[in-house]
Amino acid sequence: MLIDHRTYTVRPGTIAKQIALYEQYGLAAQQRHLGKPLAWLITETGEINTYVHLWVYEDAADRAKKRAAMQADPEWQVFLAKSAEAGYLIKQENKLMTPASFAPISRP
Secondary structure, eight states, X not given: OEEEEEEEEEOTTOHHHHHHHHHHHTHHHXXXXXXXXXXXXXXXXXXXXXXXXXXXXXXXXXXXXXXXXXXXXXXXXXXXXXXXXXTOEEXXXXXXXXXXXXXXXXXX
């Protein structure tokens, strides 16, 4: 199992706008290709103006296949264009992680 831990940082005061943009234009396309995320979280304390989502894949090949299909989806391309045009996003960080043997991830 491979977990894709993605952290996004947005300009102050724009997190609600970025999330609304994603909900309207990106969510359906992303879930169509990647399934439902393990988690989609908004930071309350610590490094504010950030949100995190976690996606589960079988392995790196599964991730590459699903993300390539998503990138080719015209609906996803609309979201990317609108997100770039809005200019809310400052930074993105991705971590590919595997669960420790003593703490397996189980999906509901």
